[in-house]
Amino acid sequence: MAGRDVRFHLQGGAEAAMTWAPDHPLDMLIRKLESIAHLSAEERRAIAGLPTLVRLLKAGQDIVRDDDRPSQCCLVLEGWACRYKLISQGKRQIFSFHVPGDIPDLQSLNLKAMDHSLCALTSTKVAFIPHHSVLALTARHPRIAAIFWRDTLVEAAIFREWMVGMGRRTASQAIAHQICELYLKLKAVGLAENHLYRLPVTQSDIADALGLTNVHVNRVLRELRTKGLVTIVGGTLRIHDWRELTGFCEFDPTYLHLERQAA
Amino acid sequence: MAGRDVRFHLQGGAEAAMTWAPDHPLDMLIRKLESIAHLSAEERRAIAGLPTLVRLLKAGQDIVRDDDRPSQCCLVLEGWACRYKLISQGKRQIFSFHVPGDIPDLQSLNLKAMDHSLCALTSTKVAFIPHHSVLALTARHPRIAAIFWRDTLVEAAIFREWMVGMGRRTASQAIAHQICELYLKLKAVGLAENHLYRLPVTQSDIADALGLTNVHVNRVLRELRTKGLVTIVGGTLRIHDWRELTGFCEFDPTYLHLERQAA
DNA sequence: CGCATTATTGATGTCAATCAAGCGCAGTGG
DNA sequence: CCACTGCGCTTGATTGACATCAATAATGCG
Missing domain, CATH: 2.60.120.10 (Jelly Rolls)
Known part of the structure; x- marks a missing residue:
């Protein structure tokens, strides 16, 4: 073959x-x-x-x-x-x-x-x-x-979670939630560790994902940085305090339906 | 059995x-x-x-x-x-x-x-x-x-369309879009006709679906009524001008993946 | 009929959009 | 090597859409 x-x-x-x-x-x-x-x-x-x-x-x-x-x-x-x-x-x-x-x-x-x-x-x-x-x-x-089939169902669950972000969370919570989700998704396939991962997308991309403007995404990221939760340098994102961050955006990973749990 | x-x-x-x-x-x-x-x-x-x-x-x-x-x-x-x-x-x-x-x-x-x-x-x-x-x-x-499987995929497509509504449409467009979607869904199972259907949910329910407040939903519905697009009386919704309404909210039913198309 | 829920409207407040400008960096070409 | 360009990031000022608070009217259900 x-x-x-x-x-x-x-x-x-x-x-x-x-x-x-x-x-x-x-x-x-x-x-x-x-x-x-x-x-x-x-x-x-x-x-x-x-x-x-x-x-x-x-x-x-x-x-x-x-x-x-x-x-x-x-x-x-x-x-x-x-x-x-x-x-x-x-x-x-x-x-x-x-x-x-x-x-x-x-x-x-x-x-x-x-x-x-x-x-x-x-x-x-x-x-x-x-x-x-x-x-x-x-x-x-x-x-x-x-x-x-299950994979497409998990995707649907993620869509639902994004809906919560756009509908009922503040912009900072929505972005923080997104950051947590991406960490677990990447970690599940071995592309993230130690609360660190490459985030090669622009702030405009994040904005279009969450229904915001790039300007506002920028301000929110600064806010998260100021709070000592997350920093992004050179396209690499670091979560400084996972507990704090997940608490802040009420992140519950159940919806990702991962087999082996991360943290 | x-x-x-x-x-x-x-x-x-x-x-x-x-x-x-x-x-x-x-x-x-x-x-x-x-x-x-x-x-x-x-x-x-x-x-x-x-x-x-x-x-x-x-x-x-x-x-x-x-x-x-x-x-x-x-x-x-x-x-x-x-x-x-x-x-x-x-x-x-x-x-x-x-x-x-x-x-x-x-x-x-x-x-x-x-x-x-x-x-x-x-x-x-x-x-x-x-x-x-x-x-x-x-x-x-x-x-x-x-x-x-297909049914769950169509559901996912609907989730995506709701995301567009919450992220990138105005409240009036999002609600109008919702109204169009429900009409086609109900028509597909024989529960709507002639641009008319029973809508037995509260304005708060609609608000929670679209990430708005009940107050704002109320104002938007009034706006749609004033524009002569949609009226709701006694829990029955009537679309007065389908073309106008679908144009207003840029409704394209493709995402519903219906076998026999309605209009 | 009476109570609870829902709809409606007004006044005010806030979050995020929009508009506008400057900065930094990478790539490009003279 | 350096001007030039484009893109993405950053920040400020202002506007606008929707939220919040509050009160009253209308419905509907037991």
Whole structure:
């Protein structure tokens, strides 16, 4: 299998320079799935057997667009991506941030047309997996199908939590909550530790995620810094006092439905 | 099967007066599922064979609570329910409104612990379906499993649209959008027509759904009335100018992923 | 009929948006 | 090497949308 020269159709008809990836890309997926469910050795093998097409994207580049009908899923390997929708007057709402291990458009397996877009926030490495391969996998392994379903359910739980942030939390609490959530998500796939992680997104991105302006995000971050809770230097975020921070924004990680709990 | 005396455990240990429902309750579910996917005659039969336990609830009564580990799903038959979460200082965020045909806690099949609550907004008739029955059904009918998955994906799409409302739309646009969405959802199961439907929720409920105050919802509704877009009399909502209203709030029903389109 | 809930309206306050400007840094090209 | 440019961050001044507080009217339910 590995090494075979395969070409998929990419979004917008762009036929990209492509490299055939060995097992490695799927290790990231397995790590992610194991953060929300247990996998048997056989299930891991089955997942590792998925064909992938690895591709590099520049920051700002769209991966899938609103109204597209993708024939493949996209697995983030490096960098950050986000789901978003544009509305009138250049306004943008970001629905989720995606980090390595995530499959942001898993839903396209069951919902033919995209109702939002997906783009790279940083330069990003992604692996494309054809729908039919995923469907073949889930047909043979109903438990894996359930885990994929579960993943989309956890995403929905995260959407709900963001709704709480936008609807019923102050801007500072919402941002603090976001910071806690990202820490646990990254930690679950081994990309954060010691209350420290790379946060390669702009303040405008955070603003569009929480329904604020970049100006206000900036002030709130200063406030969190002044309070000694969180500092960001050179794109690296440090949480100085986890207890204090989680208390401040009433962060309860239950909604992430993680298998092994972090703290 | 039908007519057998069966008793399930209900939330909070309450052992309710119960009636055994015939096929009818599931007709509502079938109608709902057919609004987002096609069902074969055999699939309809299989669904109609699910055991249900019908129960009446008073307005305000919780159906499932945060942290519960339900062993059954809840199908709304009459009345309205909502998913919500309480946070500090009595603040509440409503995540979704549920009307007949909805299974609001379908996710509990795959996510053991609830991360939010579910309650009746009006006096409500619901049918409980044991998890093991649903699992047996989906094991025998993978396509039905996919449709259930699809339903939870559509719900997630609705969450995203609400996020747009809270984050990037004005209060009037958000409420107008909500009104359009509910019309299509109700129409899809035959509970609305001619731009008219029963809206049995309070202004405070709408406020908690959109992150506003009841006072402000009241003013916005007056504004919509003044503009000749929408009136509510005696709990019945009438959309006077669908084109105008959808234009005003930039409503695009794609995200509902309805099979047969309404207008 | 009486009480409780819900709707409505006004006055005032606050949080975050908007507008505007300057700064720092990385990349680019002469 | 340095001007130039663009982007993101930072800060101030002002405005606006919605919250809060408060009181009264209207509904609806037991």
